[in-house]
Amino acid sequence: QMMKFAWDNYKQYALGKNELRPLTKNGHIGNMFGGLRGATVIDALDTLYIMELEEEFQEAKQWVEKSFDLNVNGEASLFEVNIRYIGGLLATYYLTGEEVFKSKALELGEKLLPAFNTPTGIPRGVINLGSGMSWSWGWASAGSSILAEFGTLHLEFLHLSELSGNPVFAEKNIRRVLSRVEKPQGLYPNFLSPVTGSWVQHHVSIGGLGDSFYEYLIKSWLMSDKKDSEAKKMYDDALEAIEKHLVKKSAGGLTYIAEWRGGILDHKMGHLACFSGGMIALGAQHSTGDRRQRHMELAAEITSTCHESYTRSDTKLGPEAFRFDAGSEATATRLSERYYILRPEVVESYMYLWRLTHQPKYRHWGWEVVQALEKHCRVEAGFSGIRDVYTTTPSHDNMQQSFFLAETLKYLYLLFCEDDVLSLEDWVFNTEAHPLPINHTDLRA
Numbered sequence: 001q002m003m004k005f006a007w008d009n010y011k012q013y014a015l016g017k018n019e020l021r022p023l024t025k026n027g028h029i030g031n032m033f034g035g036l037r038g039a040t041v042i043d044a045l046d047t048l049y050i051m052e053l054e055e056e057f058q059e060a061k062q063w064v065e066k067s068f069d070l071n072v073n074g075e076a077s078l079f080e081v082n083i084r085y086i087g088g089l090l091a092t093y094y095l096t097g098e099e100v101f102k103s104k105a106l107e108l109g110e111k112l113l114p115a116f117n118t119p120t121g122i123p124r125g126v127i128n129l130g131s132g133m134s135w136s137w138g139w140a141s142a143g144s145s146i147l148a149e150f151g152t153l154h155l156e157f158l159h160l161s162e163l164s165g166n167p168v169f170a171e172k173n174i175r176r177v178l179s180r181v182e183k184p185q186g187l188y189p190n191f192l193s194p195v196t197g198s199w200v201q202h203h204v205s206i207g208g209l210g211d212s213f214y215e216y217l218i219k220s221w222l223m224s225d226k227k228d229s230e231a232k233k234m235y236d237d238a239l240e241a242i243e244k245h246l247v248k249k250s251a252g253g254l255t256y257i258a259e260w261r262g263g264i265l266d267h268k269m270g271h272l273a274c275f276s277g278g279m280i281a282l283g284a285q286h287s288t289g290d291r292r293q294r295h296m297e298l299a300a301e302i303t304s305t306c307h308e309s310y311t312r313s314d315t316k317l318g319p320e321a322f323r324f325d326a327g328s329e330a331t332a333t334r335l336s337e338r339y340y341i342l343r344p345e346v347v348e349s350y351m352y353l354w355r356l357t358h359q360p361k362y363r364h365w366g367w368e369v370v371q372a373l374e375k376h377c378r379v380e381a382g383f384s385g386i387r388d389v390y391t392t393t394p395s396h397d398n399m400q401q402s403f404f405l406a407e408t409l410k411y412l413y414l415l416f417c418e419d420d421v422l423s424l425e426d427w428v429f430n431t432e433a434h435p436l437p438i439n440h441t442d443l444r445a
């Protein structure tokens with residue numbers, strides 16, 4: 001019902017725009033997708049399909065067939081177009097077998113390739129989908145590319161090669177550069193020059209700017225049916241460095257993953273970093289002995305800390321970032337970090353931890369989120385983010401993010417489904433929660 005409500009309102013007031021503005025009842029286009037439209041349609045497709053909202057799925061599909069225009073000109077984020085559009089189209093193709101989704105994914109994939117024309121082959125972050133010109137984000141120091149952006153392409157690109165028979169996508173491999181460059185204390189900083197292949201700044205984070213790079217290492221290995229041992233080793237080594245240098249316990253006994261700035265720890269976790277509970281639990285399934293137990297404990301502790309960040313607020317939704325310094329324990333200390341924009345990472349970890357442990361607390365925690373969303377984020381025409389999780393006086397941000405339909409609602413749904421709905425044995429979720437099939441080589445033989 002939440003998904004239907006979110007979709008119906010988007011359809012009524014914003015179909016063809018990128019997101020719904022649920023207070024003003026109109027659409028938002030934004031500047032991340034380079035003139036592409038319908039981000040919410042593409043992000044919602046597989047969720048509608050999985051939830052068996054058939055009529056709504058047909059509405060979305062019709063929009064793709066009739067109105068989704070790829071001949072656009074504008075500055076797009078390579079990362080966002082890949083995870084939302086290519087990921088959404090690929091997943092829907094694999095779920096339905098309908099050609100239109102495959103052909104649009106391949107056509108769009110081709111348009112992203114010029115971003116890789118750099119001296120190192122590390123792509124730049126922004127591309128004009130019409131001219132193929134690419135450049136770095138103005139805010140990224142010294143023309144650098146971002147770890148979580150160039151490190152979050154591989155899953156989709158492997159499928160583009162598999163479906164097209166053209167190896168060019170799979171060959172866009174960033175690991176050649178990453179394996180050569182020296183990693184401070186074994187950690188991967190977030191900013192790398194696509195020209196020289198060296199780090200531009202020593203900021204390390206498992207949250208924003210770093211997050212999905214780690215996720216795509218372990219998921220690349222899983223998606224390859226455990227053949228891509230290079231990815232597994234890089235993941236294992238990175239996690240070991242993170243455990244050694246970034247995992248901390250607060251005075252009140254909460255485990256968290258700090259950020260690192262040139263050797264100095266920033267005792268802060270972003271909401272984005274809360275996906276890591278799920279990732280570490282998923283990876284732990286494939287370790288043995290002590291290591292498996294240690295990683296399952298770490299995953300459960302981080303997920304519990306993220307739950308604390310929700311329960312310590314008045315709305316029972318968590319802030320954008322929370323801190324563990326100057327007496328704070330999993331609470332936001334800055335006004336600018338008190339907002340919640342319908343992000344999925346905490347329920348994502350609940351879903352993985354539920355599926356991997358079957359401890360009922362994860363479903364209880366997920367249900368708390370459902371109730372809080374209904375109470376504080378549902379408005380007359382959709383769901384909206386809120387500006388301050390620490391007050392129940394509503395201040396909505398007037399934005400229904402497309403990832404709310406792609407991820408937050410999908411993970412909540414999967415949390416309450418049987419384990420064989422999109423089984424973790426057969427699917428990996430891209431970082432926008434679009435399911436991609438695992439390449440089970442034994443079945444193919």
Ligand code: DMJ
Pocket residue numbers: 212272343344345403407431432
């Ligand atoms: C999503 O687009 C993806 O989950 C991405 O990896 C991080 N940010 C948003 C959701 O918070």
